[in-house]
Amino acid sequence: MKAKNYIFEKLTAFMASKGFELPAKTTIEAPKSEQHGDMATNISMVMPKEKGQNPRALAEGIKADLLAACPEIESIDIAGPGFINFTFKPAFWQDVALTALENGSNFGRVDVGKGRRVQVEYVSANPTGPLHIGHGRGAAVGDSLTRILRFTGHEVETEYYLNDAGRQMRLLGLAVWVRYQQACGIEIEFPEDCYRGDYIKDISAALLAEKGRALLDLPEENALDLCYERGMKDILDGIKKDLVDFRVEHQHWFSEKSLVDGGLVEATLNRLLAEGRAYEQDGALWFRTTEFGDDKDRVLRKSDGLLTYFASDIAYHDNKIGRGFDLMVDVWGADHHGYVPRMKAAIEAMGKDREALQVILIQLVNLIQGGEQIAMSTRAGKFETLADVCAEVGVDAARFIFLSRKSDSHLDFDLDMVKQQSMDNPVYYVQYAHARISSLLRKAAEQGVELPEPSRELMALLTTPEDKALFKALDAFEDTMELAARTLSPHHVSHYLMELAGLLHRYYTVHHILSGEDQDLLRARILLFRAVAGVIASGLDLLGVHAPERM
Incomplete structure (x- = not known):
């Protein structure tokens, strides 16, 4: 600032x-x-x-x-x-708009990061079904945070941790296998705890069309493996497409299975055991998390020999540390809040400052339509997919609404409201501010008004309270970016844009811009509005939202 x-x-x-x-x-x-x-x-x-x-x-x-x-x-x-x-003095504030015009899309950049290497790992949904709107909120937060951190001088890599090992994946394979057998005309009861969505039937039908009844001739273990692999591939292909359509970037896709199969989990556990960070008791392997502030020690390998999720997660974060990141940001669902202290304990046990891991918690999204909440359950197959919501309201609206509140607060997503072209719709409210300025510039050109070169002489004509309010709001953009980066909170950007758009809309209410006779004053206002439009466009881009010129 x-x-x-x-x-x-x-x-x-x-x-x-x-x-x-x-x-x-x-x-x-x-x-x-x-x-x-x-x-x-x-x-x-x-x-x-x-x-x-x-x-x-x-x-x-x-x-x-x-x-x-x-x-x-x-x-x-x-x-x-x-x-x-x-x-x-007025000239001090007027120069802010001139600086914004001069710097263009670089206005507001502040070197908070100073080149620190950051990894942002987000979404990381189990590939057991399509992405739902809860995943969408995490995707918007992770992607927007990545944009903000890069804008503020950080070197950022993005990653999706693929949970392709463990019980959930076995259940996916079983669900596809049972539906396949049913599609072959075999009467078999569907397991109660398997995934029931229609997408499972679609995968099984595609498998039947491609392989015929050949899977019935295989040993069941082999058939289950094939169903698991096909189910994961089809679901993962859909997840990747949904994320691309949602304007979300993942540079790396990291497989949990690769950790297990490559012996990296065992290597990490053996190291903890050798260093006295882990111990064996009652046939299980335990991690001494209490030495690092956790309320009790945690199991890494159960007495039946099966690894816990915690064991894989420790190995995964050990791998991250080995890749040399200064800061690791994980975006998790709010139901994992109790998992945060033990992961920080693991980071400390592996010789890294526990604050090198920062976890952003994503609270639930309540989908509202017709004034009523839509019930969602992934396991039962009753849920609104992210793709369906984006088809209904558009990517711009979905991303802005997901980023309109602090990520760890509940969010009501009203499908009817975000489709309205009214000032009550926050997405429309901000985008219309940009489109309104674009419309003004077109109308001014139609009236023969030449677009002026930035100058202090013209800016000196802008002395009203509404002018000063816009100047000061432009000056606050850099502070907003610094705050969003330091707190890892993209919602500060959406709140800033709402305030800036409100000041712009008020300006139009107070001043009749194109009807005045003072052409120099009009040119000065055009300069100011161009600066405001540039900042709105930059802010929206950091949220992954378009800045339209017409609405």
Whole structure:
């Protein structure tokens, strides 16, 4: 934020001139009320004081020095117990729009990451059925976060962890095998705990059309393996297509089965055992997670010899550490919240700072239609797929709504609302702001208004409260990007865009833009609106949403 950085630099220089560093507890932020200026600081209340000197008197003494050192400041006022409030000259804010125009799609970039290597692993749904809207929310969060981190100076790789081993996959193979036999006319009861969706019948029917009744002649173990492989392939192909259609990138697809078959899980467990991090008891292998803050030790290999999911996950994250990532971000469903402490314990046990793993939890999505919630169950085959929802409302609407709230809060997705072209629809509200500016530029061109080159002379004509509000909102874009990156929270971008769009729509309500006689003022406003449109387009792109020119 230009304004915040400016005050920070001036205060740092002021303290250095007195032989001190800027106190760590110094705050610089916009006041809640514009009556108290553009920025405020508490420095007089946290800096070293002589005996008997009160903060307000100290602030008065600072004021004169800062006014002399800050030519861009119009006035400085002292408020309350000693807050110092700054009001900038109009030219300071007007220059923000000029900077936005000059920098284009690079406006708002801030080097938070400084080249840190980050891996974002997300979606990672078991390939036992199509992606549903819960997976869609995780996909939108992971992909948008990747875009934000790259925008803020991080080197990011994306990955899908493929759970292609274990009980769930055996159940998938069994479901396909039973449906195949039923399709062959064999009367066989369908197991209660298998996947029941119509997609299982479709896979079995395709297998029957391709192989005929040949699977019936195979040993059942071989038939089950073939059904498992075919089921996983067809489902995974569908998942990959859905993610591409949803504008989601995964650079790497990592197989859990490759960890097991390649001996990497056993190697990791043997290392933990040799280092005293694991121990054997009652025929099982246990991990000493209590040594790292967990409430109890966890089983890695059960007494029957079967590995737990935790064992594979430890080996997987050990592999991540070996690949040299500074930060590993996992996007999980909120029902895995209890799993976070033990995975952080595992990270620490493997010699890495536990904070090198950050987990983003994705809460449930309630799908609403006609005012009623749609019941969903993957196992029972009753669910709304991500593909169906996108076909109904569009990718733009789905992604924006998924990113409109903090990821660990519940989300009601109203299908009817997001299809409405009204200001009550947040997707329409933001996209219309961009389209509205594009329409204005077209109409101005039709009236013979030449698109101006950016200049301070034209910007100096923009002095209304609505102008200043847009200037300040543009200045806040960089801070928003820094906040979203540091907190791993894409919803800050959607909230920012809603606020910026609201200011733009208000501007249109207050000012009759094309009907005025002052052509220079019109050209100045065109410059401002072009800057706003550029930031809206950048913000929407970070959410994976289009910025339309017509609606």
